[in-house]
Amino acid sequence: MTAPELISIEDFFGPPVRTGAAISPDGTKIAFLAPWKNRLNVWTQDIAPDLSTDTDARCVTADETRSVMDFLWTDDPRWMLYLQDSGGDENHHVYRVDLDDPESTAVDLTPFPGARAIGLESVSGRPGVYTVLLNARSAAEFDLYELDVTTRDLSMIGRSPGNGQNLMRAADGEMLVFALTSEGNLDISRLGESGPARLIKSFAGTDYPMGINPTQITPDGTGLWMGSTRGRDLTYLVRVDLATGEESLVDSHPTLELDAARRAVAQTSSPLICDSATGELLGVRYLGERQVIHAVDPHFAEVVKNLEQLSDGDIGELTSDKSGERWTVSFVHDRDPSVTYVYDHTTGASRQLFRPFPHLDPGAMAPMTPVTISARDGLDLPSYLTLPLGVEPERLPMVLLVHGGPWYRDSWTFSSIVQMLANRGYAVLQVNFRGSTGYGKAHTNAAVGEFAGKMHDDLIDAVDWSVAQGYADRERVAIMGGSYGGYSALVGATFTPDVFAAAIDAVGISDLANFMRTQPAFVRAGLVNNWYRYVGDPSVPEQEADMLARSPISRLDAVRAPLLIAQGANDARVTRAESDNVVDTLRSRGVDVDYLVFDDEGHGFVNPENNITFYKEVERFLAEHLGGRE
Numbered sequence: 142m143t144a145p146e147l148i149s150i151e152d153f154f155g156p157p158v159r160t161g162a163a164i165s166p167d168g169t170k171i172a173f174l175a176p177w178k179n180r181l182n183v184w185t186q187d188i189a190p191d192l193s194t195d196t197d198a199r200c201v202t203a204d205e206t207r208s209v210m211d212f213l214w215t216d217d218p219r220w221m222l223y224l225q226d227s228g229g230d231e232n233h234h235v236y237r238v239d240l241d242d243p244e245s246t247a248v249d250l251t252p253f254p255g256a257r258a259i260g261l262e263s264v265s266g267r268p269g270v271y272t273v274l275l276n277a278r279s280a281a282e283f284d285l286y287e288l289d290v291t292t293r294d295l296s297m298i299g300r301s302p303g304n305g306q307n308l309m310r311a312a313d314g315e316m317l318v319f320a321l322t323s324e325g326n327l328d329i330s331r332l333g334e335s336g337p338a339r340l341i342k343s344f345a346g347t348d349y350p351m352g353i354n355p356t357q358i359t360p361d362g363t364g365l366w367m368g369s370t371r372g373r374d375l376t377y378l379v380r381v382d383l384a385t386g387e388e389s390l391v392d393s394h395p396t397l398e399l400d401a402a403r404r405a406v407a408q409t410s411s412p413l414i415c416d417s418a419t420g421e422l423l424g425v426r427y428l429g430e431r432q433v434i435h436a437v438d439p440h441f442a443e444v445v446k447n448l449e450q451l452s453d454g455d456i457g458e459l460t461s462d463k464s465g466e467r468w469t470v471s472f473v474h475d476r477d478p479s480v481t482y483v484y485d486h487t488t489g490a491s492r493q494l495f496r497p498f499p500h501l502d503p504g505a506m507a508p509m510t511p512v513t514i515s516a517r518d519g520l521d522l523p524s525y526l527t528l529p530l531g532v533e534p535e536r537l538p539m540v541l542l543v544h545g546g547p548w549y550r551d552s553w554t555f556s557s558i559v560q561m562l563a564n565r566g567y568a569v570l571q572v573n574f575r576g577s578t579g580y581g582k583a584h585t586n587a588a589v590g591e592f593a594g595k596m597h598d599d600l601i602d603a604v605d606w607s608v609a610q611g612y613a614d615r616e617r618v619a620i621m622g623g624s625y626g627g628y629s630a631l632v633g634a635t636f637t638p639d640v641f642a643a644a645i646d647a648v649g650i651s652d653l654a655n656f657m658r659t660q661p662a663f664v665r666a667g668l669v670n671n672w673y674r675y676v677g678d679p680s681v682p683e684q685e686a687d688m689l690a691r692s693p694i695s696r697l698d699a700v701r702a703p704l705l706i707a708q709g710a711n712d713a714r715v716t717r718a719e720s721d722n723v724v725d726t727l728r729s730r731g732v733d734v735d736y737l738v739f740d741d742e743g744h745g746f747v748n749p750e751n752n753i754t755f756y757k758e759v760e761r762f763l764a765e766h767l768g769g770r771e
Contacts, residue, residue, distance in 0.1 A: 144531035145505050147770060148564050150760060153557045154752040156181055156208070157497035161458070162469040162481045164188070165214050166417070168462030171469060171483065171494065172221065174209060175200075179749060181208035183223060185240065188467075192483055192492045201238050202247060208747050213261075216268045220290050222250075224258065228711045229743020231661070232257045235273060237290060250293055251286075253277035257663060265312070265360070265420065272298070272310060281662035283307055285316070302338070305666025311383060312362020319356065321346065325669045327353055329365070331383065342386045344371070346670040348582050351548045354401040355411045358383075360420035366391065366413060368401040374581035376401050378413075378425055392435055397427035398579055410458065414441070418463040428579055430511040430523070431455055431553055432473065444468065444486050451482050451491060455553070469494065476506035478555035505530070507563035509553055514606045516599050520575060520587060524603060525551055527559050527569040528612065538767040539568040539613035541604060541633075541641075545624030547588065547596065548671060550579040561756060565769040568612050574599035576675070589675050592653065593632050593691035600629060601637060616642060617767045621759075623647035623745060624715060627706075631693035631723065638701045643766040645759060647707045648744050651719045653688040654679035661713050697726050705735040705762045707755050709742030735762060 160181070161174040171188055174181040177200045186198040202209055202223060211233075212223035219241045224233040235258050236247040251258045256277040264270040269290045274283040278300075285299035285308040299308040305321035316332040325346035330338035344353065348370045357366045359380065369379040369388065377393035393399075400412040414424035414434070423441035427433045432455040436442035444465075448456055454474030461468045466486045471479040478498055484491040507527050514522040528534045540562050544551050551571040559569045573580065574596050576588025588596050600620070607613040620633040620641045627649015634644040650656045657672055657679050676691070677684035689695050704727070708720040717738065724736045737758060739751045746752050764771035 142531050142533065144529070144566065144770070145564065148501070148505065148561070150561065150753055150756050152498070152500055153561045153564075154749060154756050156749045157478075158499060159184075159481075159495040160479060160497040161212075162471070162483075162494055163212070163214060163460040164462050164467055164469045164483070165218065166216055166463045167218065168464065168467035172201075172212065172214065173198075173481075173495075174212075177203065178205045180204055180206070181210070183209055183212045183221065183238070185221075188483060192485060192490050199243065201240055201243060202236075204247075207741070208749075210747070215290055216263070217291065220269070222261070222271075222290065223247075224261075226743075228741045229709050229713075229745070229747065230711045231713045231743060234258055235261060235288070237293070248293065250288055250290070250295065251275060251277075255280070257283075259283065260307075260309075264310075274307060276663050279662075281665065283663065285310065299332075302332070304662075308332075309356075309358065311358065317341075317358075317365075317383070319353075321352075321666055321669065323669075325674070329381070340386075341383060342381050342388070344369075347586070347674065350585060350671040350674070351578070352667065352670075355413055357411065357413060357415075366422065368399050368412075370582050374583050375399075376582075391422070392425045392437060394427045394433065394435065397429045397433060398581060400426045400428040400432070400579070414459060416465060417461050418465065428552060440465065444484075447486065447489065447491075448482075448484060451484070452480060454480070473554050474503075475509035475553055475555055476560075477501075477503040478557075501560075505564075506555075506560050509556075509559065511553065514572065514603050516575070516595075516602050518595070520584070520599070522575075522599055522603060523573045523580060525553065525571045526607075526612070527563050527571075529563040529566050529568065532566060534568070535611050536614040537568040537612060538566065538617035538763075538769050539570060539604075539607060539619070540763070540767075541600060541618060541620045542569055542571050543600065543620065543622035543626035543629040544571065544573075544577070545622065545626045546578070547574070547576040547625040548578050548585065549625075550577045552579075558756075561760070562763075562769075565760060565763070565771065567763065567767070567769050568607065570603055570607055570613075572600055572603045574603075592628075592676050593636055597629065597632050597636060600633070601640060604640060619643040619645065619763060619767055621645035622649065624649065627715075628693070634702050634704060635693040635696035635699045638699050641702050643703045643705075643763065645705045645707075645762065646720070646723075647746075647755070648709060648712055648715045649706075649719070650715055651692060651723045652694040653677075653692045654685050655694075656715060656719060657688075659716050659718075694722055694726070697723065697730075700727060700732060703733070703735075703762070703766050705737075705758060707737040707746075707758075708739070709744060709746065710738055710740045711743045714744040 156176045159175045182202040184198045187196045221238045226233045235250045260274040271288045281304040282301040309317045318330045320328045327344040329341045332338045365381040368376045376399040378391040412426040423438045424436045452472040454472035457471040457473045468484045471481045481494045608615045627646035630644040630646040633641045679685045
């Protein structure tokens with residue numbers, strides 16, 4: 142067997158040639174992200190009736206500092222909107238681009254320093270008008286604003302009743318309040334012009350550690366589509382009547398959960414696929430080892446049937462024009478990232494728009510195989526194993542790659558990290574340990590009180606499984622992850638130092654109590670059903686003591702394996718102090734730690750040169766300590 146040629150770090154982690162296509166409302170143009178001055182910016186291009194391109198693509202944004210990641214067409218062909226923060230601080234603003242005047246600069250439509258814009262939604266029947274939530278008045282409270290894209294008028298139409306209470310405007314103009322109570326319940330109420338709010342429905346917050354997702358008002362304004370687990374383990378889709386609170390089933394799957402966290406396609410996308418003109422429900426996404434789409438509209442069922450002929454991957458991001466006839470579709474695949482097509486349902490014509498990384502040969506990528514591992518207490522751990530090509534799959538150096546969250550999940554998809562590691566000769570194991578989402582609330586709730594306990598035992602059991610199966614060399618296993626995954630890497634180095642030959646932590650938590658005390662104001666109310674319930678309250682001395690006992694910072698004397706730590710200086714979630722404290726303490730004891738700090742990044746790395754720098758260090762570090770290729 143012959144190992145494949147090494148693929149450069151630049152090829153894996155440089156910017157895509159094109160990505161993120163979206164068709165215009167009239168179906169005559171597409172917009173997409175592509176590099177400009179080494180940053181992703183928005184470009185547009187005409188699409189002819191036969192789906193050919195008639196013009197060269199034109200760059201319509203000009204951000205030289207940080208890549209643009211989110212944009213949307215408006216219903217006026219002159220304007221386009223995009224979101225951008227500052228250096229990874231998560232304070233996203235809404236910017237407007239004038240497509241009729243390519244030389245004009247982008248206009249900040251939410252010009253409040255330090256404020257964060259979320260929940261940008263178009264207003265039905267009022268072209269050019271959007272609602273947006275802003276914490277401009279108070280960092281901890283999001284007020285509801287109405288935004289006119291053309292005039293730039295921005296006016297508050299609803300003041301937040303308090304921290305943890307968000308607003309949504311119903312079709313009749315009244316406000317809906319989504320409130321997190323002090324007990325952790327999730328209440329939906331109607332707020333009249335006078336008098337107290339009228340409760341519509343209450344849900345047990347313990348079933349929703351990350352809140353209810355989705356929550357979307359139906360097109361007629363009389364109901365709310367939302368994910369529910371009432372009476373079931375797996376999340377399904379219901380409609381809540383906004384007048385009576387009556388809950389009715391819309392759609393479910395017998396063995397899979399509604400992909401409520403949208404981890405398979407895009408982190409912030411809805412599992413609901415809706416008509417771009419009417420808002421009516423077209424389809425619902427579910428996710429197991431692979432994705433399943435339930436089409437609830439006959440026309441959309443025909444569209445899906447035809448789209449599925451274009452690729453053997455899973456249907457990823459979808460956009461359509463207002464007619465519902467012209468579509469862009471990207472595909473999720475383990476060896477070929479986000480290949481994107483344009484499709485015309487009227488004619489049946491289709492054309493590949495682009496491959497984001499045309500220089501990556503799918504044949505040189507390693508397949509990602511679903512496996513199920515049994516934890517020591519019998520809990521099934523849905524996992525994914527990727528084995529390098531061209532080598533015997535026996536006693537390999539292995540990287541245990543731990544996802545963040547922990548209320549998150551790994552799924553079947555292309556991962557530049559996984560493929561780079563496999564290309565260097567490492568087996569890669571990804572485990573959906575207890576606490577992961579997407580496998581029912583029992584799987585998630587099994588993590589309560591188990592940080593650095595059974596959650597970590599699951600990872601150790603997975604390592605033992607890979608050794609017993611003959612895939613991994615017990616003496617050459619590394620643990621690596623970001624955010625919660627970084628915490629797991631540090632736990633591996635401090636709680637089970639004999640298991641791992643090396644540990645890599647990116648923006649990971651080292652001190653659970655300090656982490657919770659330093660969370661941004663806008664997320665603190667939401668901690669009640671996740672961090673407070675699963676870990677504890679740092680204001681209670683006994684619970685703080687337990688949190689410290691589960692924190693790597695308390696066990697640094699146990700560190701024996703080499704450590705690589707990377708941190709964004711502007712991280713609003715896991716502050717730089719988390720990593721500084723680990724590095725300073727270990728270095729004061731003469732322990733060598735590799736430490737990277739990126740001054741223009743936050744909770745995760747966006748700019749390509751930083752990703753390239755980080756993964757070159759990962760490549761060198763693992764080759765030195767596990768013996769892989771470089």
